[in-house]
Amino acid sequence: MRVSGEAMNVREIYKNVERMETTCKLIFLTNHLPEFRKGTSAEEHRLRILHFKVKPDLPNVELKDELQKEASGIFNWMLEGLRDLLEARKIPYGGEASMEMTEQFRQTNDLIKVFLEDKCQLSPHDETSKEELLQAFCEHHGGKPDIWRVRFHRRVKALYPLLGETRRMGIHARERFYVGLKLKP
Numbered sequence: 001m002r003v004s005g006e007a008m009n010v011r012e013i014y015k016n017v018e019r020m021e022t023t024c025k026l027i028f029l030t031n032h033l034p035e036f037r038k039g040t041s042a043e044e045h046r047l048r049i050l051h052f053k054v055k056p057d058l059p060n061v062e063l064k065d066e067l068q069k070e071a072s073g074i075f076n077w078m079l080e081g082l083r084d085l086l087e088a089r090k091i092p093y094g095g096e097a098s099m100e101m102t103e104q105f106r107q108t109n110d111l112i113k114v115f116l117e118d119k120c121q122l123s124p125h126d127e128t129s130k131e132e133l134l135q136a137f138c139e140h141h142g143g144k145p146d147i148w149r150v151r152f153h154r155r156v157k158a159l160y161p162l163l164g165e166t167r168r169m170g171i172h173a174r175e176r177f178y179v180g181l182k183l184k185p
Contacts, residue, residue: 033101039109040155044102050094051101111141112155119184126182127166129175136183156181 007021028034036043060066067074085091093099107114115137120128134145134152156178157163164179 033105033108036109039111041106041110041113043109044106047102047105048091048093049098049102049105051097053097110155112137112152113159115140116156116159120181121184122160122180123182124180127177127179128182129177131175133178133181133183 007019009017010020011017033049034043034047093102119136119140120133130153131145133156134149137152138145138148160181163181166177166179167174168177169175
């Protein structure tokens with residue numbers, strides 16, 4: 001299922017192809033922020049996190065009946081909100097608590113970005129072995145270098161497109177280095 005908004009071609013068996021567009025958004029109610037195994041900033045752009053931090057002291061056992069009495073007013077309020085959304089042509093991010101929760105998600109979801117911000121620093125005259133950097137990431141977050149290698153280096157280049165690269169002969173083979181990035185001591 002696609003939730004990003006682009007159209008796709010579909011067909012039933014033995015039927016003609018039809019173009020289908022998504023017309024809804026998925027909503028998940030959770031007690032914890034979502035975790036993506038290989039998170040990037042893409043999830044951040046697709047999510048709207050609404051944080052409800054107010055808890056009633058006592059459960060209202062008559063809430064269902066009270067809401068039923070106000071059903072027409074609630075429906076009118078929903079229609080008003082829909083008109084506002086259609087007019088704005090974008091879904092809002094929520095209040096201050098939601099923005100704080102979204103920032104927390106952003107900081108913890110992109111493991112590679114968090115690692116680079118926490119454990120590395122830009123330094124124009126320093127070099128770091130690509131393999132050494134990958135090993136440090138894998139030790140920090142777990143996982144095997146062979147699983148992360150391609151994705152890790154693509155993400156480094158996406159985050160820091162101005163980093164230089166060089167190669168030198170090492171003890172046993174040619175080594176690759178990033179120029180302008182170093183691991184913090």
